[in-house]
Amino acid sequence: MDIQWFPGHMTKSMRMIEENVKLCDGIVYVLDARAPFACVNKKLIKVFGEKPVVYVLNKSDLISSGHVSEIKSNFAKEGIKVIPANGTLKKDASRIYDEVVSRFSEKISKAKEKGINKTLRIMVAGVPNTGKSTVINSLCGEKRAVTGDKAGVTRGKQWIRLKDLELLDTPGTMPPKFDNQCYARHLAYIGSVNDAILDMQTLCLDYLGETAEKFPLEIKEKYGVDPNGVTPLEIFDLICRKRGFLFKGNEYDYERGARAVLDDFRKGRAGKICFETQRIYEDDDR
Ligand SMILES: Nc1nc2c(ncn2[C@@H]2O[C@H](COP(=O)(O)OP(=O)(O)OP(=O)(O)O)[C@@H](O)[C@H]2O)c(=O)[nH]1
Ligand SMILES: [Mg+2]
Structure with missing residues (x-):
């Protein structure tokens, strides 16, 4: 994406x-x-x-x-x-x-x-x-x-x-172009990008992947899912099952799940999570 x-x-x-x-x-x-x-x-x-x-x-x-x-x-x-x-x-x-x-x-x-x-x-x-x-x-x-x-x-x-x-x-303003998609994703996680233009399921998988790597304890604490050695999709599946984000017939309701997981993060319910304590790219050229 x-x-x-x-x-x-x-x-x-x-x-x-x-x-x-x-x-x-x-x-x-x-x-x-x-x-x-x-x-x-x-x-x-x-x-x-x-x-x-x-x-x-x-x-x-x-x-x-x-x-x-x-x-x-x-x-x-x-x-x-x-x-x-x-x-x-x-x-x-x-x-x-x-x-x-x-x-x-x-x-x-x-x-x-x-x-x-x-x-x-x-x-x-x-x-x-x-x-x-x-x-x-x-x-x-x-x-x-x-x-x-x-x-x-x-x-x-x-x-x-x-x-x-x-x-x-003043109204919030974005950089006109992101060459740097890592920053773009972070801004999307924190709700600085209009959700309507995003694929929320993909964004949620990106979020879970990055959080699993940097904040595994917070995921475990919040969702009771150990993210070690599991793919972001497997984490997402486990969360959907635990939280009951399922359609009739037990198919995963990924859209509802994605919105709920990102909402947990945005509202601070997923623990103290920070994606950047320093510049990610030296030139920071957006
Ligand atoms: N936890 C927490 N929430 C905050 C803080 N500051 C703002 N918020 C929340 O963040 C959301 C966005 O706040 P706004 O003040 O509307 O943000 P804005 O920068 O004016 O947004 P735009 O006008 O869309 O650019 C609101 O739900 C606020 O309650 C903060 O320091 N801590
Ligand atoms: Mg404002």
């Missing part, structure tokens, strides 16, 4: 982001902790030019603290500081707020000297479904932006005012 997803509305979103980035002082770029390197959309980041970017390692609650540390230090090697967060929590949003304000402290105090109360304009960007709108809502302490557990919930732009910040919620 070759995964590519760059529908027409993303061309429009990219254009909108390009136009609005000029109005912004900086960017909050939201990554998903389970596949943070795949979430680095180079094309999008290029649009930010020299503007300061605060990187948020969102959904950190869904991976182990050891993996959070590894990711932090691997981004740090590239000169990037990431702020681990559970975007649904107010206290984590406050840390993001503090980081943003501290990046612009000079600008704010210079404006103050001139008697101006500087309002920072911050764009919140990233690939789909990483929690951009959720982070904004937690920052505001109320539901101001629409959120949802699928790709492409935010359409169009939305400015949201918060104290001395103006936040711009």
